[in-house]
Amino acid sequence: MSGTLPWVTVVLAASTVIAALSLLSIKMAHRIILNSRGVRTAHYVAAVAEMIGRRYIPTDTPKGWRTDPVFHDILIDYRRLVEGEDGRFIDRMVEEFGIVDALIPRIRRIFPQTSRLQAVSTLVELADHSAAPFLRSLLDDRNDYVQTHAAHGLARIHDLTAVPLILDLSTRVRPWEAARLTDSLIAFGTDAVPLINEWVADEMASPRPSMEAVTQSARVLGFIGDISAEPLLIRLLSSPNLEWRVAAASALGRVGTDEARTALLTALADNAWEVRARAVRALATLADETVGPAVVALLSDTEWWVRQNAAETLGEIPGGVAHLLEALDSPDKFAADSALNQLAEMRKLPPGRLPVLVRERPHEVAIIIPEPVETRPSS
Amino acid sequence: MRTAINVISIAVLIYFVATQLHMLALAILSARALYKQRMFERFGRVQDMLGSDLSPPVSIVVPAYNESVGIVESIRSMAMVTYPKFEIVVVNDGSKDDTLDKMIEHFKMLAVPMPFRPSIKTAEVRQVYHTKVPVSITLVDKANGGRADALNAGINVARYPYVMLTDADVLIDGDALVNSMRYVAEDRTRTVGVGGNVRPLNGCTVRHGHIVDAKVPTGWLERLQMLEYIRSFVGARPGWSSINSLVFLSGAFGIYLRQAVVDVGGLTSGHMGEDMDLSMRIHRHYRRLKKPYRMVYAPSAVVWTEVPSTRTVLRRQRIRWHRGLMRAIWDFRSSLFNPRHGPIGMFGWPAMFFFEFLAPIIEFLGYLVVPVSFLFGGINPYLALLLLMIAFLAGAFTSLLALFLDERFGYFNKPLEALTLLSLVFVENMGLRQQTVWWRIRAIFGGNSTKQWGDMERRGVANLGAKPAQPVTPIKPVQPET
Amino acid sequence: MARILVADDAATVRMLVSRHLRAAGHEVIEAEDGAAAYEAGMKGDIDLALLDQLMPAMLGTEVIAKWREAGVAFPVLVLTAVDDDDTVVRSFELGAADYVRKPFNMSELTARVNGRLPAK
Numbered sequence: 001m002s003g004t005l006p007w008v009t010v011v012l013a014a015s016t017v018i019a020a021l022s023l024l025s026i027k028m029a030h031r032i033i034l035n036s037r038g039v040r041t042a043h044y045v046a047a048v049a050e051m052i053g054r055r056y057i058p059t060d061t062p063k064g065w066r067t068d069p070v071f072h073d074i075l076i077d078y079r080r081l082v083e084g085e086d087g088r089f090i091d092r093m094v095e096e097f098g099i100v101d102a103l104i105p106r107i108r109r110i111f112p113q114t115s116r117l118q119a120v121s122t123l124v125e126l127a128d129h130s131a132a133p134f135l136r137s138l139l140d141d142r143n144d145y146v147q148t149h150a151a152h153g154l155a156r157i158h159d160l161t162a163v164p165l166i167l168d169l170s171t172r173v174r175p176w177e178a179a180r181l182t183d184s185l186i187a188f189g190t191d192a193v194p195l196i197n198e199w200v201a202d203e204m205a206s207p208r209p210s211m212e213a214v215t216q217s218a219r220v221l222g223f224i225g226d227i228s229a230e231p232l233l234i235r236l237l238s239s240p241n242l243e244w245r246v247a248a249a250s251a252l253g254r255v256g257t258d259e260a261r262t263a264l265l266t267a268l269a270d271n272a273w274e275v276r277a278r279a280v281r282a283l284a285t286l287a288d289e290t291v292g293p294a295v296v297a298l299l300s301d302t303e304w305w306v307r308q309n310a311a312e313t314l315g316e317i318p319g320g321v322a323h324l325l326e327a328l329d330s331p332d333k334f335a336a337d338s339a340l341n342q343l344a345e346m347r348k349l350p351p352g353r354l355p356v357l358v359r360e361r362p363h364e365v366a367i368i369i370p371e372p373v374e375t376r377p378s379s
Numbered sequence: 380m381r382t383a384i385n386v387i388s389i390a391v392l393i394y395f396v397a398t399q400l401h402m403l404a405l406a407i408l409s410a411r412a413l414y415k416q417r418m419f420e421r422f423g424r425v426q427d428m429l430g431s432d433l434s435p436p437v438s439i440v441v442p443a444y445n446e447s448v449g450i451v452e453s454i455r456s457m458a459m460v461t462y463p464k465f466e467i468v469v470v471n472d473g474s475k476d477d478t479l480d481k482m483i484e485h486f487k488m489l490a491v492p493m494p495f496r497p498s499i500k501t502a503e504v505r506q507v508y509h510t511k512v513p514v515s516i517t518l519v520d521k522a523n524g525g526r527a528d529a530l531n532a533g534i535n536v537a538r539y540p541y542v543m544l545t546d547a548d549v550l551i552d553g554d555a556l557v558n559s560m561r562y563v564a565e566d567r568t569r570t571v572g573v574g575g576n577v578r579p580l581n582g583c584t585v586r587h588g589h590i591v592d593a594k595v596p597t598g599w600l601e602r603l604q605m606l607e608y609i610r611s612f613v614g615a616r617p618g619w620s621s622i623n624s625l626v627f628l629s630g631a632f633g634i635y636l637r638q639a640v641v642d643v644g645g646l647t648s649g650h651m652g653e654d655m656d657l658s659m660r661i662h663r664h665y666r667r668l669k670k671p672y673r674m675v676y677a678p679s680a681v682v683w684t685e686v687p688s689t690r691t692v693l694r695r696q697r698i699r700w701h702r703g704l705m706r707a708i709w710d711f712r713s714s715l716f717n718p719r720h721g722p723i724g725m726f727g728w729p730a731m732f733f734f735e736f737l738a739p740i741i742e743f744l745g746y747l748v749v750p751v752s753f754l755f756g757g758i759n760p761y762l763a764l765l766l767l768m769i770a771f772l773a774g775a776f777t778s779l780l781a782l783f784l785d786e787r788f789g790y791f792n793k794p795l796e797a798l799t800l801l802s803l804v805f806v807e808n809m810g811l812r813q814q815t816v817w818w819r820i821r822a823i824f825g826g827n828s829t830k831q832w833g834d835m836e837r838r839g840v841a842n843l844g845a846k847p848a849q850p851v852t853p854i855k856p857v858q859p860e861t
Numbered sequence: 862m863a864r865i866l867v868a869d870d871a872a873t874v875r876m877l878v879s880r881h882l883r884a885a886g887h888e889v890i891e892a893e894d895g896a897a898a899y900e901a902g903m904k905g906d907i908d909l910a911l912l913d914q915l916m917p918a919m920l921g922t923e924v925i926a927k928w929r930e931a932g933v934a935f936p937v938l939v940l941t942a943v944d945d946d947d948t949v950v951r952s953f954e955l956g957a958a959d960y961v962r963k964p965f966n967m968s969e970l971t972a973r974v975n976g977r978l979p980a981k
Contacts, residue, residue, distance in 0.1 A: 019780070
């Protein structure tokens, strides 16, 4: 043992010194990179501003710009910032600089991952329709970030043939990735809705439909907001699958018309509280005279969230506040509580109806104190 | 006698090797976890999450006792967090200064009859105030009860399914909620807790509640703490989290599923390590129920907090921490090496016991053994010196590893700062660290009761770096009223 | 020919907008965050301000509020990507003269600025 100790010490000492020096060098390198990036950014920002202003791309721009990720980022920033003529000019710039052609080989190289991912995310923001086949091929990539980015890119260039491909892909990945993929469908907008409807119908008819993919599709249909999705969503609302009903209930709040109202009213009696909670919230935008009493009934629901949502909905529909005020007198303590909560939130509690401090035991306070005071209490 | 010394020496040696190995293992695991997380942040389209349905709402709960100096600035800065839906619940724990008045006046709050369910028992709540500008802020005025009690009251009033427990002197980074809640969104059914990264605020330039420049603090005591925080939050926790062994989330930044906290009865009053206690109870709760769950760490969810800058306050803090740890070890002793408690029982908790709790005792023995054996001639002084050097170098090496991992955050790039950090790594083992060992020994074996909370001189988030305008009177110890 | 304050934390936006305004013959002061914008506005002799909403140190709405409290009265255009109605309403309540959403048309922006400038 006494023989090895000195060696151990030496090895340790050497490693420590090397570690210390490496750390120093990394910090210095980091600093240099940041500085350089800062300088280049300022330079590019000014240069691009000039070009946009003058609608002129000088022929003598350095070759290095074409492959510089900082330059790409600046172009992306500007692309997001402006529209119309200015936006089209930036597209022209991208074309003239041949940026897409510079990115594709970098993406084809498998290593290093970071540079590859960086190139993909840039391509997605700057590509035009000619990149569609390449982007579609990226949907089959091994890396799920690449897949998701590709989907968003296809949405940006509005390549509708990719919609079923993206949906198919979402059946093969994990739930989180499926959600990220289907997010891209939102950017396709209304044009995608018939395609999604068709795909979901086929999927539901298949022997083993992907639960996650259908759920996410329903969610996305809600966000796109086109009413042609309504029949499918109503159908999902009565499916035996819980997740599908939940997603459909949420989505119908955004997409629904009078047709949906009946289905949602039925859903208020669903066995699962998650469905009831969302259905009652969805009715806020679809209310007519029949809705009020049905929602009031839910103020006595066993689940807190459902009661909460019911009260919130009542706060928003015509005639709902009257129902809430009535509920304050309800023999059901939970209904009264929910109504109280909501009216307090909306500052619509009538003065005579304010709750009184009820002290049941020294450390328990059941409901809070009286009058809202405009001045603060003296300490 | 000689055999006794030899036995102790070998024991210390084995312990020492075990410590270094475990820290090395953690560093490797952390490196891997940090890499994956960085990839996700750059390319996982986290910002999309902000716009969609998927961001679960959060209630930030802030206990406040005699925080008059900085409470308004602090809450203002919290309000600027970027997150779709959140609220702030401030609990005035019977402050003796004008904390309450300052809050009401600045935010133009109104007293409201806000009904809530006291799911956790707390000291008496006197009044609730509310405002919607700039964000939904609820102020709970209650009788004094200590930090745990105040947090419990805040949790009762909180509306949202997730609560973030923090402190009044903490500066929350703008992206902290997005970066931490994404773990919840990713796995809603299983995620019950997310812990964040705590960095010392001392020495940083703060302007209008934002960190403008993160600098290395000027005092050696503060620098020591900074290194400790980096070792723990960057070099260890990501690793623990990746094997699902995260024992506890920091008290300055802990997001919990509200229902989970209520189910275990809230935080324990009078416990000096109430956050560790809460986390362990939640772990136990889910293990008993045999429900799959996870508690994770979010390396890029950063909060900044003021660390003690004087020996006295630091000593009290360390003694308090170690006492809290001691009590927790005792309370949860059944988890040690208990396979029914999963990775926590087999790795996380034993590591806490051996490498955190026992550490000062064994280190102390180690320091004793060398001169004692030298006196009794049981050991070759040359060898003893070598051993000391090895200990010294190993410590430095581990710290360097942690600093390496910290590079990914990109702080401290100025040459002077880099050199200061390097020197710190070596200087730490020349007395600073040994001091904390002594304090923790005292924590275990006696000393007076130190039940203070809020015993730091508050300089307020707005004034850090500058001398306080008027001297702040030290806060007297708080006895929770029953 | 007026003095215009342009405040946005993104260098891209600042430079682009400033360049256009300068080309239109105005003098432009740039600010990188809310606090700098506020201070520049308080110094006086600004004729119009273009503020981003989401800035570090102080939000656009906060800056406007503080200016109005101090009695500073030049027209303010809020320029932002933030889309929620609350912010729009709040901005107008606080006295913003106009609200321009990103992405925008540069010439349209310049025209609106010219339209809002007080006649000299």
